[in-house]
Amino acid sequence: MSTETEKVIADLIAFRDQRQWQDFHTLTNLSRALGLEASEVEKIFLWKENDQALTQQDKTELKFELADVLTYAYYMCEKLKVDPNEIVEAKLAQNKKRHWQFEQKRGTK
Amino acid sequence: MSTETEKVIADLIAFRDQRQWQDFHTLTNLSRALGLEASEVEKIFLWKENDQALTQQDKTELKFELADVLTYAYYMCEKLKVDPNEIVEAKLAQNKKRHWQFEQKRGTK
Amino acid sequence: MSTETEKVIADLIAFRDQRQWQDFHTLTNLSRALGLEASEVEKIFLWKENDQALTQQDKTELKFELADVLTYAYYMCEKLKVDPNEIVEAKLAQNKKRHWQFEQKRGTK
């Protein structure tokens, strides 16, 4: 894991432990929190037609909501003892093999 | 940004560009994909009581679904020109100031 | 459609039209609102272990958030010109035929 990601995750764990939230941070509960934070990201786009409708304030808010999604994804990675970047690369490798099926599906739309 | 995160994001962008998916990757569309992948994470926990109900297969699947969430979060970070780890640290710094309000709320439960 | 459901949907449409929100109520936008309201339902359960952790206040809030989910589902049904109860019965009929596959899957868990 990169030193930077290690530090971020260590900071997140310290924050959790200082407040004694470990018992709440089961994968079951964290998955729900992750879904909720993803909704907070989606909320910014509600009733908007496209990206051009986003204000600077929306984009600032979006960065903080994305941070929340990443935060819970990192907490879950830590519990599963995986490196976020490693699993992204692993999934990408898998997608590169599957990709031709998706292109076919898109071609027929 | 850490060299590792830079590389991962560069790989994701290359994957997108090779398939000419740039036009689909608006923040509006990416936010919806992010929400859907977060649901794929939640789906693993459906009808399960707690973490002990997770099988090894569930955990493996969970890593790949988390990778999808991270992937779309990274795509959105790239469009917003932010470093994933930086925004997590920025949100954490904000949470450290707000934390006392949350502790009060938890105390009265 | 039952007279009661017809009335509810008519009231919802009147509310929308009085505020001239028709243009916002595309199926695309409504689907996002539906997802967000479902998240508001899930939010009530965040960090809670089970139903016994729900307070009376939680249950009252839950009824109103469920109402929001039903509201957007009704708006989408109205646009698709379908009766909510009819599509539920149609899906149930489909599920009754598929059910044996699900039972098999559950049996091997």
Add this chain to the structure above:
Amino acid sequence: MSTETEKVIADLIAFRDQRQWQDFHTLTNLSRALGLEASEVEKIFLWKENDQALTQQDKTELKFELADVLTYAYYMCEKLKVDPNEIVEAKLAQNKKRHWQFEQKRGTK
């Protein structure tokens, strides 16, 4: 409750009980299922620009996914002993009083 809604809910409860799924149908679990089905609705819109991109097949699929959302909302209403149409009307009455605040917010955009 309308006789029609009563019948639909009775059918859903019979389906659940015949398969002995009552123990799985806690509000906690049902809320997660509700969120997942709402995501299945959103999935139909992924990568699409607007309603015009929906095919007839998409709309048929949409009706069945909406039915799943309504199904879980009905299951939760049954557990909370509320009538779906009544809570929608109650929330609408509440929204009619709040509406002027929302119009103000929209006016300043």
